[in-house]
Structure formats: structure tokens, C-alpha cells
Amino acid sequence: MWGLRIGVIAAICVAIVFPAFSRPPQALPSPLANNPKLIEDLVYANHILYHQEVLDGFGHVSVRSDRDPSHFLMSRSMAPGLVTSADIMEYDAIGEPVDARGRNSYVERYIHAAIYRVRPDVKSIVHSHSPDLIPYSVTGTILRPVYHVSAFLRLGAPIFDTQAGFGDTDMLIRDNKLGDALAKVLGNSGIALIRGHGFVAVADSTQVAVYRAIYTQLNARVQAEGMKLGTIQYLTPGEAAKAQAITEGTVARPWELWKAQVGKIE
Template identity: 35%
Template sequence: MADVLAEILHELIVATRILANEKVLDAFGHVSVRHPHDPQRYFIPRHRAPELAEVADLVELTLDSEPVRPTDYRLYSEKVIHGEIYKARPDVHAVVHHHAHAVLPYAISGQEIVPVFHLGAVMGKVQFWDQRDEFGDTNMLVVKPEEGASLARALGSHWTVLMRRHGATVAGTSLRELTFRTVFTCDNARLQSQAMAHGHVDALSPGEAKLTAAHQSRPPSTNRAWDYWVRQIEKAGLMPAPTAAQRTSGARAKAGAKTGAKRAPPKSARKTSVKSKRRR
């Protein structure tokens, strides 16, 4: 049980850093995950730039977005976005709120984002929410539970909601699915903007979008992309410290390698021989 929780919390930090590295999150935005053993709670980092968040920064909140244990940490003012979506959607296990510039032109103009390439279909039918409709002039932040509940209603049974003049909120059944959906929604928005500059936008048909979303949301795709994005954050030096279980299994793997199972010659050696042949 403890291992599952430790893995999920580690994965939350990995997802957060992937989304920062992919330019979805910047100084602002946040990712959360539902507690794997208690659906009435969720975890979210304390108030800080997402790329800087560590496992030690995670706070456990009730679905009313109140800390389970007293904490001195300052919390995100928009945490109710997460709590109210978890309340309304038992199938949702991960949520991100962001202000990615790829989607903001659509949140400003009201232009619909439509799937313009196959991977874009995973965003589903994108919903719109305007805080002003129900709450008039505000500071634009979703801070009251009723504001979060209103946003959750606008999301409905869908996965992505654009927030007028502010940003977007995305939901997922897991952190990996959420990351996949969020990155490809931003890619789709960027491609749609470029295609609109060319003139005609040829979107997927509703049937294509449904079939493609079902196919691409499965673990063979989401895990493959996850592994790729993990490699990107490793290269960027952003990978968080491993969990205790990951350290143990890593040490075991190293020890196994030392005991000397037969191994193929290293790739680098093979490459060198090809190069040297070419030189000749």
C-alpha cells in the first residue's frame, strides 16, 4: 500500500515536471492526483512554481480542498478547481489547470478547438466556461467552492474545458492519460492555429475523433509517450529523486549486471566499427 502511494506521489511530480518541460506549465498552473486508497482526498503541491515542486511539497486535501493535517504551507488559491472536479467526477483521478499559450488564443477569441490531427482527438469535445457569466467581475481566479463547482459543471462528462481570458483545465483517469491529453491538446491547438493561417482547416470527422481517441488513450500509446517525455526531463536534469522502492530495484538491477550474464557488445563499439569501415 505504502509503495503504491509513494509511486503515485513520485509520478505526480514527474507529470508536473513533464508538463513544465513541454511548456504547458510555467510559473503558474498545477497538477493534482486523487489519493489511490481514499477517493475522498487528493494531493497537490504547495504554492510554488510547478517545476520546482518536490514530493515533500505535496499536501493532502479533502474534496472541500481543506488540508487533512494542519500545515504551514501556503496553498494554491485555485485548489478548488481540483477538489470540485473530483467531487463531480468519480472517474477522474488526475487534474491539471494551466495557462499554456498554445490554447490561450482560443480562450480569448472563443474559437472552438477541433481535432486537426489524430493525436488531438484525445482532448475530446472541448468545453467553454466564462467565470463572468455566473459571477460578474472577479479577480479571474477560481477561489470559491461555488466557482470551482461551476467550472466542474461546464466540464460535465468531458475532459477539457477552456476558461475564457484565463486558461484551461484538463481531467484524466490517470496521471499518464492526463499528461498525454494535455500535451497533445496543446500540440493540436498550435497546429490548428498554423492551419488557420493557411486558410482551410480540415478537422477529423466525429467518427474519426471517437475511434482515434479510444485507440490513443490506451496504455500502449500513453506509456510510450510517457517514456519519451521522461527521457526528455532526464536530459533536462529535471527528474525527481527516485522513491525508496525504485532505488532498491535499481541497485538490484546493477548487482545483477555485475554478476555477469552474457551481454551483447555495447552499441558504441558496434558504431565505432561501422564508422572506421566508412573512413577506410
Template identity: 40%
Template sequence: MPDKLTDLIEELALANRILAHEGVLDAFGHVSLRHPADPGRYLLSRSRSPLLIEPDDILEYTLDSEPVRPPKVQLYAERVIHGCIYRARPDVMAVCHHHAPAVMPFAIAGKPIVPVFHLGAAGGANMPFWDQYAEFGDTNLLVVKPEEGRSLARALGQHPAILMNRHGATVVGGGLRELVSRSIFMCQNADYQLRALTLGTPEPLHAGEVKLASTLNALPNVVNRTWEYWSMRLEAAGAMPPRKSSAKAARRPVPKPSRVTPRERRKGRRR
């Protein structure tokens, strides 16, 4: 398990950077992963912009969104989003919260994002909205209190994504690669939907098409293919995360003992 956990932590750092490089995350927003060995915990970075996240930034949290070990670093204010969704949705293994420019017009206008092309089906049909003001009145719009996180999780229900009025969106996945794929294609779909509106009234996918296309989009060979593509683009930009320092140490070859000549050995004895 330690090796698997190390690999997953490295993937989580990579997921943050991919989503930042593809325009879903910017200075803000975050991605988490349910702990592979303990469903009552999750992994999330310390407070840092996603494009800069390294495996050593990843911390472990309980589902109350409290760090398992006392933190020496600043934590994300909105981490209750993650803990509350993992508690409400046992099927969810990864969560992304973002304020992507592609979805903001819909979150601001209160207009639904509907699947308008096959890959956009990953966002699901009938994407719900959550309005923090409607339940909590004046806030700074950050989801920081447990009751706010629980309310958001309730509104998400069994959907793969939710729009947050005047704030952004939260997306969930059955795995990290599925989540990354869904988050990126949801933004592409929103972009295409808005552009298509300038030409006419786009006809969304039919309910049966959404079901069939979203199943196809989640297949391992599909999400592995997109993951490889987005990783290659990140690597070409020179923005790949470093390996986890403990893993680097473990993988470092054991230095061979330096060869001591018979003469040096005799000199050593005299000392």
C-alpha cells in the same frame, strides 16, 4: 499501499515537471491526483512552480480542498478546481489546470479547439467554454470560491477538457499518464490548428474518428510510451525531481556495524 503511495507521489512530482518542461505549465498551473486508497481525497503540491516540485511538496486534501493536516506552507489559491471536479466526476483520477500559450488565443477569442490531427483527438470533440464573468461578474479571474469551482465542474460535464475564457484551460484524465498525454497533445493540436488557419480552413476529424483515435491514444502502451519519452527529455535537461525523502531513507542500506578489533574491545572495557 505505502510503497504504492510513495511511487504515485513521485510520479505526481514528475508529471508536474514534465508538463512544465513541455510548455503546458509555467510559473503557474498545477496537477493533482485522486488519492489511490481514498476517493474522497486528492494529492496536490503546495504552492510552487511546477518545474520545481519535489515529492515532499505533495499534500493531501479533502474534496472540499482543505488540507488533511494543518499546513505550514502556502497553498494554491485555485485548488477548488481540483476538489470540485473530483466530487462531480467519479471517473476522473487526475486533473491539470493551466494557462498554456498554445491554448490562450482560443480562450481569449472564444473560438473552440477542435481535433485537427489524430493525437489531438485526446482533447475530445465539442470542447466546452466556461466564462467566470457570465456567472460571477467582476472577479480577479482566479477560481477560488467553492461555488466557482462547482460552476466550472458543471460546465466541464463529461468532457475531457474545458476552455476558460480569458484565463486558460482545465484537463482531466482517468490516470496521471493519460492526463499528461492529453494535456500535451491538446496544446500541440491548438498550435497546429492556429497554424493551419493561415493556410486555409482546417477540416477537423469526423466524430467517429475522434472516438476511435481518442480510445487509441488512451491505451496503456501508448501513454506509457509517451511518458517514457517525456521523462527521458526531462532527464536529459537535468530536471528530474529528487526521490521522496522518506522513501530515500527506507531504501538506504542499513549500515553494517563497524568492525571492532579485539584490542579495541579490551580498551573499551577499561573505560
């Protein structure tokens, strides 16, 4: 008995004096280790946006790292509806993976890198190829806030056209030059359309970025339906400013519902 106690006391003393000796050997620290809540929300965002049909097999969502704000977190290249926390990778300020370990990256990760570089207020970005938005990117019809839940569209939905400055491309934002040009067109808006391609939604949290992406798509549908019936009376700038404060201030409510709808994540 005494021998056991002496042994325990000796082990504690060794641990205090030589802490490194008493720890089990560990793998290299994960670059993601400090951000469990960010990663959980990011995985939910992938599944929610797939469930809401804003993303399909393509598109992606990212979040700015809170450990290193010049970096961001995003899934490896895969369908958003299948993303798990093990698929989340860290990217540096120019969109290159910090620790790829053989995993492939989304070609269009430069969308995210470029916007994070010039918009310190942006903490999360969604990139979607939603077909509901494409008509507004190619016809000259302007996407405008039709109802209160999409009041954030008051900030505008400028259109980035790769043809202007880049000529005939494969339409993808596949490098930092294209990313920078998109970020410049986005300006201070929450949304930018990409001609014949899709859109980006940005916000100061994952929840609001997801909210904006979902309601951008819904506004596009409602606006198209309204235009069939007649002339739309859009929200005034004053109405939109007041409505945005209310709707985005209560985004936690739909966020919890959306999480429940997608169920358990890994």
C-alpha cells in the same frame, strides 16, 4: 555465546508477546504513506508539464488519492518545475489541506476539489495558463481535433466564463462556488477552457491527463497555423473515436520518454 543466544531468543519472545514494546517510536503516519507510486508519477507530471511548457511558474497538477478517493494529492504552492515528493500535500473533498504544517496551498485548488467531487471517473487533473489556448477562450473560434493525437478533443472543449454568474472577479477559481460552476461547464469532457485564463485537462490516470494537456496545447498551435492557410478539414467524429482509442492506449510510450527528458526527480 550461550548468553548471547538466550538474549536473542528472549528479545524475539518479547517482540512476539509485546510487539509495541519492540518497535522504535515513530512519527505520526504520513497521509501520503500508502501512495508512493502515485506521488512519484505526480512529481514527474509536474516536471514533465514544465519541461513541455504547458506549465510555467504557475499552474498545477493533481491526482486522486487511492487511499481515500474523496481526497486528492497536489504540491504545496510553488513552481511546478521545482516540486519534490516532500512538497506533495493531501487535500480533502472541499479542497482544504489535511495536514498543512505551515505550508501554503495553491489558491485555485478548488478547481481540482470541485471536479473530483462530480467526476468519479477522473483520477488526475491539470490546470494550465498556456497562452496557446487563450485565443480559443475569447474569440468564439472552437478548439477542435485537427490530428489523430488530439482526437480526445472530440469530447468538446467547453468554455467557462467567470463573468457569467460571478461578474467582475480577479479571474481566479478561488472558492468552491467557482469550482462547481467550472465543473458543471466541463461536464463529461476531457478539456474545459477558462475565458481569459487557461484550461483544465482531466483523465482517468496521471499519464493520460498529462498527455491530454500536452496535446491540447499542440492542437491549439496546429489549428491556428492551419486556419492561416485555409479551411481545416477536422477529424470526423468516427475518425476521432477510433484514433483516441489507439493514441491514449499507447500513452506509456511518450510517458517514458518524457520522464527520461526531465531526468532524476526527488
